[in-house]
Amino acid sequence: MNRTELRFALHLIPFLDSLQDFEDGMVKLRDKRWLVWHPDVIAALFRHDRELHHPPSRTLSPLLGTRSVLWLDGEEHTRYRRTLAPMLRGNRYQALIDEMVERSIAELPSDPVSLPNWTRRLTLRIIGRIVFGVDDEELLQAFTRWLDRRLNSRVRTLAHRYLTPGTTRFDPHLDRMLLHRARTAEPPALAAxxxxxxxxxxxxxxxxxxxxxxxxxxxxxxxxxxxxxxLNPDLDLDLLEATIMESLRLSPPAALAGNRMSDDGMVITPSIYLAHRRAATYDRPHTFDPTRSQPPPGAFFPFGGGVRHCPGKDLALTEIRTIVRALLRHRRIRLNSTHCTPQLRGAAMAPPPSLAMVATCRR
Incomplete structure (x- = not known):
C-alpha cells in the first residue's frame, strides 16, 4: 500500500479535504485504482453502470455478507431490487413513521442526549418495524451492540479490516434471532x-x-x-426540502459511493464528499445555502447513482422530513455544535456522538 492509499484508508476525511483544489476531479490512489469526483466523469460512470462490476466493500461485506444485494450484479441484482423496491416506498409507511417519531419525541428527556445516537435508535426502530412487522427492542439492541463493536470507532473498523482480512464478523446467536423474527413476520416482508x-x-x-x-x-x-x-422550515415545505438537500450536499451521509470495476480490473471510486464541495461546480461550496439552484448531472448524488442508487431513498427522505418537522413543531432544539468533526461508521459519515441535543417543550 503506497502513501496515498494509506492516507485514503486511515485518514479519509482529512485526505479528501486535501484534494479539494484538484480541478481535474480525479486522483490516482494506486495502479488501476482512481478516486473521481468530476461531474462529467461521474455522470458517464453512472450511465455505464450496468456494464461494470461492483466489488464488495472490504469493511462492510464481512458484516453484511457476500450475498447482500449491495454486492450482487446483473440480473440477480435487478431481481433483488424488484423484490425490495415495494417495501421501501415512503408513503406506504407515513402513518407508521408519524407514530414512531411522535413517540420518540415524547420520550425525550429534558437532559442533553446524543443527537446521532437518538436519530440512530429512532431510524432503526422504524426499519425494524418495516422488516419484522413488530417492535422488538431486545433484538434491535442486540443488533446495535453487534454493529457498534465493529464500527463505533475508526480504529476498531480498520483493525477488523486489515488485521484479520477475509473473515466474517457474524454473530451466530444474533443471526438466529434475526432469521426467526424475519420468518415469523406478519405480513411476511422478506422471507416469502x-x-x-x-x-x-x-x-x-x-x-x-x-x-x-x-x-x-x-x-x-x-x-x-x-x-x-x-431558517424556519417548519411551515414552509419547500424550504424544508431545500434545507435537507443542502445538508445532504454539504454533509452527505456517505463520503463515497461504492467501487466500480471494469473488465480489465480498473477500480473507480466516486467521492460524494468531494463532488458536493467542488468549487468549479458550486459557488461558495463550504457555505450552507438552501437557495442554491439545481446542480448539473454528476454533481449531486447523496444516495449514490447508476444501477446502485439507494433503493431506500424515498423512505429515507420521508423519515428525515417527518423527524425534522415534528421536532421543530414540538420542541425547541439547542445543540452544542461548536465542534462537529465527522465520524466514519463504515460507509456512513455521521456527526460525533458528542453532538448533544437539548430539547425543551414549546409553550
Whole structure:
C-alpha cells in the first residue's frame, strides 16, 4: 500500500479535504485504482453502470455478507431490487413513521442526549418495524451492540479490516434471532420472497443501510438548522426540502459511493464528499445555502447513482422530513455544535456522538 492509499484508508476525511483544489476531479490512489469526483466523469460512470462490476466493500461485506444485494450484479441484482423496491416506498409507511417519531419525541428527556445516537435508535426502530412487522427492542439492541463493536470507532473498523482480512464478523446467536423474527413476520416482508440461504444477508443489509445513513442525514440536517437559526422550515415545505438537500450536499451521509470495476480490473471510486464541495461546480461550496439552484448531472448524488442508487431513498427522505418537522413543531432544539468533526461508521459519515441535543417543550 503506497502513501496515498494509506492516507485514503486511515485518514479519509482529512485526505479528501486535501484534494479539494484538484480541478481535474480525479486522483490516482494506486495502479488501476482512481478516486473521481468530476461531474462529467461521474455522470458517464453512472450511465455505464450496468456494464461494470461492483466489488464488495472490504469493511462492510464481512458484516453484511457476500450475498447482500449491495454486492450482487446483473440480473440477480435487478431481481433483488424488484423484490425490495415495494417495501421501501415512503408513503406506504407515513402513518407508521408519524407514530414512531411522535413517540420518540415524547420520550425525550429534558437532559442533553446524543443527537446521532437518538436519530440512530429512532431510524432503526422504524426499519425494524418495516422488516419484522413488530417492535422488538431486545433484538434491535442486540443488533446495535453487534454493529457498534465493529464500527463505533475508526480504529476498531480498520483493525477488523486489515488485521484479520477475509473473515466474517457474524454473530451466530444474533443471526438466529434475526432469521426467526424475519420468518415469523406478519405480513411476511422478506422471507416469502427471498431464498433461505440469502435471507440473513438481506435482513442485515436492510437493517444497516435502512437506518445508519438516514440517521446521519437527519442529525446533519438538525445540525445545520442549529447553525442557521434564521431558517424556519417548519411551515414552509419547500424550504424544508431545500434545507435537507443542502445538508445532504454539504454533509452527505456517505463520503463515497461504492467501487466500480471494469473488465480489465480498473477500480473507480466516486467521492460524494468531494463532488458536493467542488468549487468549479458550486459557488461558495463550504457555505450552507438552501437557495442554491439545481446542480448539473454528476454533481449531486447523496444516495449514490447508476444501477446502485439507494433503493431506500424515498423512505429515507420521508423519515428525515417527518423527524425534522415534528421536532421543530414540538420542541425547541439547542445543540452544542461548536465542534462537529465527522465520524466514519463504515460507509456512513455521521456527526460525533458528542453532538448533544437539548430539547425543551414549546409553550
Amino acid at each position: 420472497y427471498l431464498p433461505g440461504e440469502d435471507l440473513r444477508d438481506q435482513v442485515v443489509s436492510l437493517l444497516f443501510a435502512g437506518h445508519e445513513t438516514t440517521a446521519s442525514a437527519t442529525a446533519w440536517t438538525l445540525y445545520w438548522l442549529d447553525r442557521n437559526p434564521d
